[in-house]
Amino acid sequence: MAVFMQSLLSGILIGGVYALIGIGLTLIFGVMRVINFAHGDILMVGMYLTYIAFTWLGIDPFVSVLVTFPLMFLFGGFLQKVFINRVLKAVAQNQILLTIGLGLIMSNTVMLIFTSDYKLISTSYSSSTLKVGGGVSLSTPLLVSFLITATITAALYWFLLKTDTGQAIRATAQDREAATLMGINVKRMSIIAFGLGSALAGTAGALIAPTYYIFPQVGSVFTLKAFVITVLGGMGSVVGAMLGGILIGVTESLSAVYISSGWKDVVVFVLFLLVLLFKPSGLMGKSRT
Amino acid sequence: MLRIEKLNFAYDDLKVLWDVDLEVNEGEIVTVVGANGAGKTTTLKNISRLEKPGSGTITFEGRDLGRMQPHQVVEMGLVQVPEGRRIFxxxxxxxxxxxxxxxxxxxxxxxxxxxxxxxxxxxxxxxxxxxxxxxxxxxxxxxxxxxxxxxxPRLLVLDEPSLGLSPLFVKNIFDIINGINRQGVTILLVEQNVYQSLRISHRAYVMETGRVVLTGTGDELLANDHVKKAFLGM
Incomplete structure (x- = not known):
């Protein structure tokens, strides 16, 4: 039982970070209907920012979120303004090619600067654990990152539900033309949405940096994961992305313990296919008719 | 208040508006009637800058809308309620x-x-x-x-507000539009319900295949033979 609780809780903790990645992708898709294939690479940039802050400036990875979030927001806003806004009316293939291209530029630029060597951030607490009773102990960095994730998600939720700008972003996602007729500057909303999506991905990168290898191609793993999470939850649904993230985290963690860690991805994809088989629009998605 | 002069517009190769002239004065209810595909909604999209005209000018309270973004038009008090309601x-x-x-x-x-x-x-x-x-x-x-x-809004643009409503409710909507106008809001109305809309209009335009073919007061058009034959089935 303790083993079960242990892996369940760890799964939820890592799932929180996955949720952050998924929410970013789903936000971008919801507002722009653009599938961001550079999402994992944006996360990778966040990881390297954290690495720089840690090794050059000695800033703790978790504290560096305060810098990473706004920097990645600006970076994402820049990408939207300069590149993505130009292809909003283009066919989907062109949008996909553009985001893949942007991702390649990011990973190759980082490779030029940092080489493709694996980097590690080792903090005093990287492998420390916290006993929570009943024979269950949780990894301290995972616990801290989950708390940060939960705070950011709650703040984002409040922003989207209660503020005029947040509501305008949702309105733009639901009906772009009608939003325009309300006097909403939809191009600006797109910039904010891509900025937020990138900030969330970058923050997720910062949060996993202390427990993960950092290398220029790490993004592809997370792009794939982000898709599984958002499609599982339902494209465009923030709540769905949260559920999807937690579900994937728990599935990975349980299958690593009860089957083998080499098989965890298989279990995740089987689960993914099953959900799509029985509910093609995803857990929280609406079927498009 | 709103003045459209020589508006021409095409969707790619398909020309849909030819030299459309239209004017709305402060305090009026002005209606544009016409069959499907006459160019009514396209005209409204040009007013709200959702589409950019091929040629011609649109001014609102003396200001040229030609260089404005759609949201800036709304900021000036020109507000459109789109066809099909488009609720979030x-x-x-x-x-x-x-x-x-x-x-x-x-x-x-x-x-x-x-x-x-x-x-x-x-x-x-x-x-x-x-x-x-x-x-x-x-x-x-x-x-x-x-x-x-x-x-x-100082000018409220309504695109087919009665479309798809029950007959009882249609009457209701026109009363409401009239009421809003009495509160001092100028109204530009696009309608397929010709009788009801002309009844409450100060002035109206008839559009056919992208051109304004007839204009006059609501009562004049209700009495017009062409309007009677083409739209009122009389």
Whole structure:
């Protein structure tokens, strides 16, 4: 039982970070209907920012979120303004090619600067654990990152539900033309949405940096994961992305313990296919008719 | 107040507007009638800058709209309620109304405008927390008009407000439009319900295949032989 609780809780903790990645992708898709294939690479940039802050400036990875979030927001806003806004009316293939291209530029630029060597951030607490009773102990960095994730998600939720700008972003996602007729500057909303999506991905990168290898191609793993999470939850649904993230985290963690860690991805994809088989629009998605 | 001169517009190779001239004066209800595909909605899209004209000028209160972004047109008090209502389906009635007063200059008046639209449409107050997408067609149309009013419009543009409504409700909508006009809002109305809309209009234009073919007061057009034959089945 303790083993079960242990892996369940760890799964939820890592799932929180996955949720952050998924929410970013789903936000971008919801507002722009653009599938961001550079999402994992944006996360990778966040990881390297954290690495720089840690090794050059000695800033703790978790504290560096305060810098990473706004920097990645600006970076994402820049990408939207300069590149993505130009292809909003283009066919989907062109949008996909553009985001893949942007991702390649990011990973190759980082490779030029940092080489493709694996980097590690080792903090005093990287492998420390916290006993929570009943024979269950949780990894301290995972616990801290989950708390940060939960705070950011709650703040984002409040922003989207209660503020005029947040509501305008949702309105733009639901009906772009009608939003325009309300006097909403939809191009600006797109910039904010891509900025937020990138900030969330970058923050997720910062949060996993202390427990993960950092290398220029790490993004592809997370792009794939982000898709599984958002499609599982339902494209465009923030709540769905949260559920999807937690579900994937728990599935990975349980299958690593009860089957083998080499098989965890298989279990995740089987689960993914099953959900799509029985509910093609995803857990929280609406079927498009 | 609104003046359109020699407006020409094409969707790629398909030309849909030829030299359209149209004018709306302060305080009027002006109606544009015409069959499907006559270019009515395209004209409105050009006014709101959702489409950019091929040639011709559109001015609102003396200012050329030619260089403006769509949201800037709304900021000037030219507000369009689009065809098909276009409610935000996953937002509540209240959130939809709040989006109506998204423009910064109108936010201080939000409470006042809410009271005003709830006065016009008491049903909306009852449905405050309901999701827009789950309401009936008539209720959605009320919400769409109310949402437009939240933006403090000086000119309210209504595209087919009676489309798809029950006959009983159609009469209701025209009374409401008349009432809004009496509160001092100028109205540009596009309608296929020719009889009802001409009845409440000060002036009207008849469009056919992208051209304005006839113009006059509402009563004049109601008495016009061509209008009678083409639209009123008389």
């Amino acid at each position: 389906p996953e937002m509540t009635v209240m959130e939809n109304l709040r989006m109506g007063s998204y423009v910064k200059a109108t936010r201080p008046d939000r409470q006042k405008n809410l009271d005003r639209v709830f006065g016009l449409f008491p049903r909306l107050r009852e449905r405050e927390k309901q999701l827009g997408g789950t309401m009936s067609g008539g209720e959605q149309q009320m919400l769409a008009i109310a949402r437009g009013l939240m933006a403090n």
